[in-house]
Amino acid sequence: MSTLKIGIPKGSLQDATVRLFEHAGYPIYISSRSYTLTFDDEELEGMLLRPQEMALYVERGHLDIGIAGKDWVVETGADVLTIAELHYNRASRRPARWVLAVPEDSPIRSIQDVDGKVIYTELVRTTEQWLAEHGVKADVRFSHGVTEAKVPYLCDAIVDLTETGSSLRANRLRIVAEMIQSYPVIVANKEAWTNSWKRSKIEDIVMLLQGALAADSKVGLKMNVPESCLEAVLAQLPAMKRPTISPLTNGGSDERWFAVETIVDQSQVRDLIPKLRRAGASDFIEYPLNKVIP
Numbered sequence: 001m002s003t004l005k006i007g008i009p010k011g012s013l014q015d016a017t018v019r020l021f022e023h024a025g026y027p028i029y030i031s032s033r034s035y036t037l038t039f040d041d042e043e044l045e046g047m048l049l050r051p052q053e054m055a056l057y058v059e060r061g062h063l064d065i066g067i068a069g070k071d072w073v074v075e076t077g078a079d080v081l082t083i084a085e086l087h088y089n090r091a092s093r094r095p096a097r098w099v100l101a102v103p104e105d106s107p108i109r110s111i112q113d114v115d116g117k118v119i120y121t122e123l124v125r126t127t128e129q130w131l132a133e134h135g136v137k138a139d140v141r142f143s144h145g146v147t148e149a150k151v152p153y154l155c156d157a158i159v160d161l162t163e164t165g166s167s168l169r170a171n172r173l174r175i176v177a178e179m180i181q182s183y184p185v186i187v188a189n190k191e192a193w194t195n196s197w198k199r200s201k202i203e204d205i206v207m208l209l210q211g212a213l214a215a216d217s218k219v220g221l222k223m224n225v226p227e228s229c230l231e232a233v234l235a236q237l238p239a240m241k242r243p244t245i246s247p248l249t250n251g252g253s254d255e256r257w258f259a260v261e262t263i264v265d266q267s268q269v270r271d272l273i274p275k276l277r278r279a280g281a282s283d284f285i286e287y288p289l290n291k292v293i294p
Helices: 014-023 051-059 070-076 124-133 166-170 190-194 196-216 227-236 266-279
Strands: 004-009 028-030 036-039 044-049 065-069 081-085 096-103 118-121 139-142 157-162 173-182 184-188 218-226 244-247 257-265 282-288
Touching: 004 014, 004 036, 004 051, 004 196, 014 028, 014 196, 044 051, 051 065, 051 070, 051 184, 065 070, 070 081, 070 124, 070 173, 070 184, 081 190, 081 196, 118 124, 124 139, 124 173, 157 166, 157 173, 166 173, 184 190, 184 196, 190 196, 196 218, 218 227, 218 266, 227 257, 227 266, 257 266, 266 282
Parallel strands: 004 044, 004 065, 118 139, 118 157
Antiparallel strands: 028 036, 036 044, 065 184, 081 184, 096 157, 096 173, 218 257, 218 282, 244 257
16 A cells, blocks of 8 residues: 655644644544554654754655745755645744844944854855845854854854744843744655656645635635625625525515525634624524635
8 A cells, every 4th residue: 555654744843733734634543652643643753843844854864845934945945845835833823033133232224233253053055145145244153052052152142043023032032033934835855756646646635735824814604694784794704705595485584585605714703793693693603624726
């Protein structure tokens, strides 16, 4: 039987990635004493690996596909195919940002000000290239974690990863510039991509993962609307395409009623339902979605 080998990132992205696969229809079972993963699909095999090394394992054929931050794919320079970008992160759907940061009272105000300075980061190669693009040459050193603690005692500045900036602020650090933004990406081994069975399997998984992500911020909304209010209600509805409108059984009423169903952003619902109620809709039902696939 043919199998597809998948790498799942260990660490900060692990829980969010496992949840995403579950919503896409691929529950993952992780043993507490093993780096191997079990899917409920016999055609899938998985390993739990550091995202910093994921693209290299894919390049060498140990994995057919892997999920890692775009930042680490760029940093390793691995010869892989980027199949899709997945807009999620550890704590939010914001992109992770690699930023140049300094102590709040530092005289450094721009990229040019770090010329000749010492910078600690985990993303050494990318940082050196970024500085070179701005005509800056600094002493960029590899940081083995806890990068925020190294400044100002061991260096003048750091290039570190943040989603919200809260950790930097807590350490009394100030962002000088943003180097790159990064989302998780799916990378594929070039030889695996030429295999028709594997490519089809990869495309199916990518479609379902993206469908699960699309559904994450949306909900389904149902309501009943009398014919006299239908136009006013529809004018209030932001729909992905067009709402589904179905006639209801008369039930002895003198006025025709319709069931209206649509998909909306979850963030809109709290303001939308009162407006729809005032426009004449009633009997609202809001429900979660697992996937939205065009």
